[in-house]
Amino acid sequence: MSKSISDTASSITETFIQRTTESGAWDARAKRSMPGGDTRAASYYTPHPAYMARGEGCFLYDRDENAYIDFLNNYTSLIHGHAHPATVSAIQEQAVRGTVLGSAAEATVEHAEMLCARVPSFESVRYCNSGTEATLLAMRAARAYTGKDLIVKMDGGYHGSHDYVQVNIQSQTAEDGLPRRTLSSRGVPEAVLEGMLVAPFNDLDALQDLLRANSGKVAGIILEPALGAGGVEPEAGYLAGVRQLADSHDALLIFDEIMTFRQDLGGFQAAAGVTPDLTSIAKFIGGGLPLAAFGGRGEIMAPFDPTHPQTIPHNGTFNGNNITMAAGLATMKEFGAEQVVRINELGQRLRNGLNSAFQSAGVRVRAVGSGSIIRLHWHDGTARTASDAAAAQEKAQELPKLLHLEMMNRGIFSAPRCQFAISTPMSENEVDAAVDAMAQSLDTVRPYVESHVPHLAHG
Ligand SMILES: Cc1ncc(COP(=O)(O)O)c(C=O)c1O
Structure with a gap:
C-alpha cells in the first residue's frame, strides 16, 4: 500500500521535473543568492517553481516552452490576463x-x-x-x-x-x-x-x-x-x-x-x-x-x-x-459591468464543472468561493470558520500539493493551494479545459486518495 503512495507522488513530481528542466536549473542558481531561491513564499512550491518566460492573454509559457492556462493570475491581480x-x-x-x-x-x-x-x-x-x-x-x-x-x-x-x-x-x-x-x-x-x-x-x-x-x-x-x-x-x-x-x-x-x-x-x-x-x-x-x-x-x-x-x-x-x-x-x-458578469459566470461554470469532476471521481473535495475566485474545500461539508477549513486541509495531507503539480503537468496553472481566478480573455473553452484536467488529475491521484486520505474517498 505504501508503495502506491510513494509511486503516485514521485511519478507526479518526476514528470514535473522532466518537463521543467530549465526551471530546475534556474532554481538551483537562485538558491545560491536567495534563501530557498525564493522571494515570495505564496508562489513557491516544491520541487521547484516553474520559471515563466512570457504571458499572452490567459496563457503562460515557461522556460521549457510548456504552455499553461493561467488561473493564478498573480493571485487575482490580473483581471485581463497578460499584456492586454x-x-x-x-x-x-x-x-x-x-x-x-x-x-x-x-x-x-x-x-x-x-x-x-x-x-x-x-x-x-x-x-x-x-x-x-x-x-x-x-x-x-x-x-x-x-x-x-x-x-x-x-x-x-x-x-x-x-x-x-x-x-x-x-x-x-x-x-x-x-x-x-x-x-x-x-x-x-x-x-x-x-x-x-x-x-x-x-x-x-x-x-x-x-x-x-x-x-x-x-x-x-x-x-x-x-x-x-x-x-x-x-x-x-x-x-x-x-x-x-x-x-x-x-x-x-x-x-x-x-x-x-x-x-x-x-x-x-x-x-x-x-x-x-x-x-x-x-x-x-x-x-x-x-x-x-x-x-x-x-x-x-x-x-x-x-x-x-x-x-x-x-x-x-x-x-x-x-x-x-x-x-x-x-x-x-476596460473592466465594466459586462466584464464583471462574464467572469463571474465563468467562475460559476468552473465551480460547477470541478464539483462534477469530484463527484464522478468519488472524491470528497468541493469547489467553493464566489464570483471569479474559485477555491477548494478539502472535504464535502461546509466550513463556517477558517479553523474548519484549515483542519480539513491538514487532514488532506499532500493531496492539495499533488493536485496542483499534476494540474501543472496537464497545462493548468493555479495557486499552490489550488485557488483559481478567472481573467477576461478566458472563455468556456479554457474553463472546460481546466475541468477536464482536474478529472484526469483525480484519476492520477486516486491511489494516493485511497491509501493515504481514505476519508476523502466516497465509500
Ligand atoms: C486579503 C488580502 N489582504 C492583504 C494582502 C496583502 O497584499 P500585498 O501582497 O499586496 O501586500 C493580500 C495579498 O494577497 C490579500 O489577499
Whole structure:
C-alpha cells in the first residue's frame, strides 16, 4: 500500500521535473543568492517553481516552452490576463515620458474619481504600493479617528505582512469560544498582541462578547468579507451583523477587499449591500503593476490632507507613480459591468464543472468561493470558520500539493493551494479545459486518495 503512495507522488513530481528542466536549473542558481531561491513564499512550491518566460492573454509559457492556462493570475491581480493591448499602450506611452515624475499625476485623479464613483464606501481615497500598506494605513486611520487603539481581526484572516496583522493568520483552536491569540511569525514583537483582538469568522455572538469585554477600547474591526483562507463565505446576515456591532461599540468597520474587489464593480460590499467605514483594495487596480488604495468616509480620511492641522503623514516614494497609475487607469477602463458578469459566470461554470469532476471521481473535495475566485474545500461539508477549513486541509495531507503539480503537468496553472481566478480573455473553452484536467488529475491521484486520505474517498 505504501508503495502506491510513494509511486503516485514521485511519478507526479518526476514528470514535473522532466518537463521543467530549465526551471530546475534556474532554481538551483537562485538558491545560491536567495534563501530557498525564493522571494515570495505564496508562489513557491516544491520541487521547484516553474520559471515563466512570457504571458499572452490567459496563457503562460515557461522556460521549457510548456504552455499553461493561467488561473493564478498573480493571485487575482490580473483581471485581463497578460499584456492586454490597452494596458501595454498606456505603459509604453508613459514609459517614454518618464515612469515617475515625482509630482501629482492626472491619471491618479482620474483613477481616484473612478474608484469613488464605483465603491460605496469611498468618498475619498489615497494610494500606496501594496495591499500590506493599504491595510496598515486603514487601521491607522481607524485608530486616529476613534482615538482608540485596539483592532479586531478574524482568525485565519490575511491582511499582508506588516507586524500588526501577523496574528492568527494560521487559525487557532478556540479557548472559551475565542481563538487563542497567537503571533504568526517569528520576529514580530509580542507587544503586537496587546494591540490586536481575534474573533472567529461567521460568529456574531463571539464578536459581541469580545467587543463587550473590551468596551470603549476598540478602534476598528478589519475583515475580508469572504475569508481567503479556505474560501469561507459569509453566512447570510453576517456582514450586516458585524456592521451593527461595530456601530453599537463606536468602532469603525474596515473591509479588506484586496482580493474580493473583483467580485463586483463596487467590490464585495456593493454585492452584499453592506458599506464599511474604510476599505483597502489592491491587486488588479494597477493593471499588473504594484498599486493599492485605501479610502472611506471623507471625515475619516480628512487628516491625510497634508494641510490638515492634525495631519497623519502619509508618504511613499512611489505613491501614485505615473506609469502604474497609467496602467491601472487603462485596465480599470476596460473592466465594466459586462466584464464583471462574464467572469463571474465563468467562475460559476468552473465551480460547477470541478464539483462534477469530484463527484464522478468519488472524491470528497468541493469547489467553493464566489464570483471569479474559485477555491477548494478539502472535504464535502461546509466550513463556517477558517479553523474548519484549515483542519480539513491538514487532514488532506499532500493531496492539495499533488493536485496542483499534476494540474501543472496537464497545462493548468493555479495557486499552490489550488485557488483559481478567472481573467477576461478566458472563455468556456479554457474553463472546460481546466475541468477536464482536474478529472484526469483525480484519476492520477486516486491511489494516493485511497491509501493515504481514505476519508476523502466516497465509500
Ligand atoms: C486579503 C488580502 N489582504 C492583504 C494582502 C496583502 O497584499 P500585498 O501582497 O499586496 O501586500 C493580500 C495579498 O494577497 C490579500 O489577499
